[in-house]
Amino acid sequence: MQTTVSDVISFDGIGLHSGRFVRVAIHPADANTGIQFRRIDITESRQTISAHPDNVEEARLCTRIANEDGVRLETVEHIMAAFAGLGVDNALVHIDKGEAPILDGSSLPVVEAILRAGLTTLPARRRTLVVTAPVTVEHGGGWARVEPASGLEIEAEIDFEDQAIGRQGFHYFHGDGSFLRDLAAARTFCQMRDVAAMQNAGLALGGSLSNAVVVENGEILNEGGLRMPREFVRHKILDCLGDLYLLGMMMRGKVTASRPGHAMCAKLIRTLWHSPDCYQIIEEGIVADHSHGYTMPEVAAAAAV
Numbered sequence: 001m002q003t004t005v006s007d008v009i010s011f012d013g014i015g016l017h018s019g020r021f022v023r024v025a026i027h028p029a030d031a032n033t034g035i036q037f038r039r040i041d042i043t044e045s046r047q048t049i050s051a052h053p054d055n056v057e058e059a060r061l062c063t064r065i066a067n068e069d070g071v072r073l074e075t076v077e078h079i080m081a082a083f084a085g086l087g088v089d090n091a092l093v094h095i096d097k098g099e100a101p102i103l104d105g106s107s108l109p110v111v112e113a114i115l116r117a118g119l120t121t122l123p124a125r126r127r128t129l130v131v132t133a134p135v136t137v138e139h140g141g142g143w144a145r146v147e148p149a150s151g152l153e154i155e156a157e158i159d160f161e162d163q164a165i166g167r168q169g170f171h172y173f174h175g176d177g178s179f180l181r182d183l184a185a186a187r188t189f190c191q192m193r194d195v196a197a198m199q200n201a202g203l204a205l206g207g208s209l210s211n212a213v214v215v216e217n218g219e220i221l222n223e224g225g226l227r228m229p230r231e232f233v234r235h236k237i238l239d240c241l242g243d244l245y246l247l248g249m250m251m252r253g254k255v256t257a258s259r260p261g262h263a264m265c266a267k268l269i270r271t272l273w274h275s276p277d278c279y280q281i282i283e284e285g286i287v288a289d290h291s292h293g294y295t296m297p298e299v300a301a302a303a304a305v
Helices: 075-086 108-117 180-181 192-200 229-249 262-273 296-302
Strands: 003-004 009-014 022-025 035-039 048-050 064-066 072-074 091-095 118-123 127-131 136-139 144-147 154-161 167-173 188-192 215-216 249-256 279-283
Touching: 009 108, 035 296, 064 188, 075 180, 118 180, 136 262, 144 262, 167 180, 167 229, 180 229, 180 249, 188 192, 188 229, 229 249, 229 262
Parallel strands: 035 091, 127 249, 154 249, 188 215
Antiparallel strands: 003 118, 009 022, 022 091, 035 048, 064 072, 127 279, 136 144, 144 249, 154 167
C-alpha cells in the first residue's frame, strides 16, 4: 500500500552548488499526491514542482526539475533516493531556496530523519511502472539501458583516471533492506583538479570535505577515508535511484549503465516515459514495505561502515 511520512520532518544545510543556506520541511501527504516540492520562497508564480518525467531538465552535475512557470529546483536526487529507498510514495517538500541542501553528501541524514518520524500506510494501492521492452540512450561517452526484470536492479560501471577511483562496478538489487545496506551512506565525490573549474563555472560553491569525497593523485583527502568499498560507484547508483523515482513511482526493470550521470539519467527516464509501448503501469497488491525492517542501530551501522 502507499505510504507517507507520519510527521513533519525538518532539516537544513548548505546547497552544494549555490553555497547558500537552505531549510527543508517534509510534510505528510494524502494518497496519490506523489512527491511534490514547493518553493516557499516563490510568490509571483506557481510554487509546486511535481516529481514527474516531464518536469526533469538536463543539468550539469545535479538533477534539476522545473514546472510550467519556469520555477526550478536543483540537487533533489539524494532526497528522492531516500524516498525511493524507504518506500515513501507521497510527501510535500517545502524548501526555501532553489537547491536542496547537500548535507553530508549522501542520503543518510534524510533516511535517519524519515525513520525517526516513521511512515504511515495510506488506503490506496501503490503504482509501479513495469518495463516491458528495452530502451537505450547514450550521453557524453556513456550509455544506459533499461529492460524487463522481476524487480528493480541497477548495474553501473565507472572509469576515472585517478587511481583512487579507477574502474569499478556494482550491481544493486532493490529490496530487503538493500538500500540502507548498500547505498544510503555513499557520498558524492570529485577530483581536486576539477574543483577550481567547477567553482569558476558557479558550481560546487558549497562543497567541502564534510559533504563530498575528494581525491587527488590517487589519494583520498577525507579524514577516515571511504565509508564502504566502491563508495564511488555506489553513489552513482544512489543518484540513479533518486533520478528514476522522478518517474513518479517505483520502476520494475533492470538499468545497466556505463559512465552514468544525471544528464544521462534524465534522458533515460524521459525517453522511457515517452515510449508507452515499452512499459505498463500497474497497481500493486499488498507488498512488503522494506522500510519497516530498518532500525536506528542499522542506520548507525551503515554510517559507520
